[in-house]
Amino acid sequence: MDNIQQVDFFDGLQAGPKHALMYFNAAGISIQLGAYWDKEATVLFFPYKQCNIQETGNKLIVFLNKNATNYISFSADANFAIDLKQKINHKDQSFAATLLSMNVFSLFILVVILLAGVYWGISTIVPWAGLKLIKPSTETELGEKMYQSMMQGETIDHQRTKLLQEFAKSMNLSNTYPIKLTVVKNREVNAYAIPGGNIVVYSGILKAMKSPDELAALLGHETAHINDRHSLRSILRSAATGLIVSVVLNDISGIFSIVVENAEGLRTMHFSRGIEKSADEEGMKLLIKNNIHPLAMKKLMQRLKENSPEIPEVLSFMQSHPATDERIKHATEFAVPYKNSSFAPNPVLDSIWSALK
Amino acid sequence: MEYNKYSLVFKGSGFEYFKIQLVNIILTTITLGLYYPWAKARTLHFFYANTVFNEQPFVFTGTGEQMFKGFIKAFLILVTVYGLVIYLTLNEQELVGLALLYIILLFIIPLAIHGSYRYRFAKTIWSGIRFGYMGDKWELLMLCIKGTFLTIVTIGIYGAWFAMNLRRYLLCNIKVGDARFSYKGVGGEYFWLNVKGYLLSIFTFGIYFFWWQKDLFAYFINNLRLTKGDQTMLLKSKATGGDFLALIMVNLLLFVFTLGLATPWIVVRSMRFLFSNIVLDGTIAFDELRQTQENFDDATGEDITDFLDFGFII
Secondary structure (H helix, E strand, O other), X not given: OOOOEEEEEEOOOEOOOEEEEEEEOOOEEEEEEOOOOOOOOOOEEEEHHHOEEEEEOOEEEEEOOOOOOOEEEEEOOOOOHHHHHHHOOOOOOHHHHHHHHOOHHHHHHHHHHHHHHHHHHHHHHHHHHHHHHOOHHHHHHHXXXXXXXXXXXXXXXXXXXXXXXXXXXXXXXXXXOOOEEEEEOOOOOOEEEEOOOEEEEEHHHXXXXXXXXXXXXXXXXXXXXXXXXXXXXXXXXXXXXXXXXXXXXXXXXXXXXXXXXXXXXXXXXXXXXXXXXXXXXXXXXXXXXXXXXXXXXXXXXXXXXXXXXXXOOOOOOXXXXXXXXXXXXXXXXXXXXXXXXXXXXXXXXXXXXXXXX | OOOEEEOEEEOOOHHHHHHHXXXXXXXXXXXXXXXXXXXXXXXXXXXXXXXEEOOEEXXXXXXXXHHHHHXXXXXXXXXXXXXXXXXXXXXXXXXXXXXXXXXXXXXXXHHHHHHHHHHHHHXXXXXXXXXXXXXXXXXXXXXXXXXXXXXXHOOOOOHHHHHHHHHXXXXXXXXXXXXXXXXXXXXHHHHHHHHHHHHHHHHOOOOOHHHHHHXXXXXXXXXXXXXXXXXXXXXXXXXXXXXHHHHHHHHHHHHHHXXXXXXXXXXXXXXXXXXXXXXXXXXXXXXXXXXXXXXXOXXXXXXXXXXXXXXXXX
């Protein structure tokens, strides 16, 4: 018989390989111990369906029974290896085998593309699903908690708060969120929106403004952030990034800390230019709806731009809203169609305004 | 009885490991993680096949299928536990939820370690001889509960004794065929070793850290032995603090300057370093080793320890 091969045989009883001879046919593998095939001597027979192959490095191991107690091992380069693999119906796990036969550089590129895809997918899906899942009422509830914790240590100007609330009430700002205003005693020229309906206005910014339509523009802008759920979007986006990072680094607590950081960062939140522009635009639409000239937005921005150098604080309103000139230009363009429209004065707003001042 | 010197080498290449990792990442990602057990099997096959004792490689006979079954079971168990805790937390029972979580983990972790050891060693074969873990899960559980309790009560000091008791229990119950491992490290020595290492590391601005690592490695290796009847194999570390300094600094530089891409090479060179620094000698005739350990197919414990990110601790 010419297809008899020399292999190392492990008998599952005692350590160490034994020299053995092996041949295989359609039915299974036959093994005989020793260096010469002896027709008279005992032959061990193992049917293929009990066999299993493991390929590691340059060695092939054929387990001859389910418990892997008996096995033979030989070089993976042996000329009969492919034939035997086929007989044992070893599928090489096709796709994995294809990958393993590729070169490292292509594999590396593949991994980079795949991970970039996953990153993109998660950072799209998480915010999308989050916006669907989180109801405005839940947002208001959470926003209220954030508001409570942010107001600790701030001095609230109750009288002005009440007036400002009336001011907002006489405007039609939001149908989805209950808009609640708070005036904080602080010389900073700043105002910010908390998801769910709270708007915090610093007394410094009230002092800087010269007319009621500027205040209306400010409220319009901040309300647009709330209506369009900009903070929530931004938090969700960071959470998605945090999710990816924490999966990669195997650290789940990362997500929570990112959410917390974001909540803390609301005061000074830097939205992207695109988001600011859209808030300006939505704010101007609100102004028109309330019969106020949209150019008030431009006026507001110019006023704050004039004021900002006088304010020594780092976190002034204008600084947290980048590219002011660009936005002024955008507001002017938006207002062009309304150039000749006339907007009736609003005596209610005017009277509250003078009370505020 | 004949006195022998034994050899233990790791001959895997970083390049090959890197490739295995890349393939595993691709398959695990596109299957949303479900490929993980097969990926793990491929990694283990690589490490075992490249670890050679007395000219014979180790063989890992576990399969992706077995570990996948365990993976599903482990996933269900942990999802149930976390689901319960989240349910309690959402219903304003945070403290009850948290307490329950710690208690359940206190029970699950030892049982998972037990399962993991049974599976991993039953699937470890050297030269045709199966390893086996003979520990009793209830003894291990009691050991862990006592250890955790005393560690908390002593604000961490008992941790050293706990670690050594655990290591001793686990290692003393590992067999390869009819030979048995034993470990004689004790809490007191381990504690002072760490106190000394910690203090001297501070006084030397961190330089002693490498000698501390050397001591810890030596304390692990030198106290380990294998016995078979009246025959023994002793292990001894010959790594110096300077060796550890060179190893760790080079690893660090490799990691930083390749932005982590060199990790497979770092793992492989560390394995080579550790194995090449162990001297093994004694009187055991390894070709007379006999098969005594049974097979064991349930990989649930193995997968739970993976989920909890325990790795394979000793």
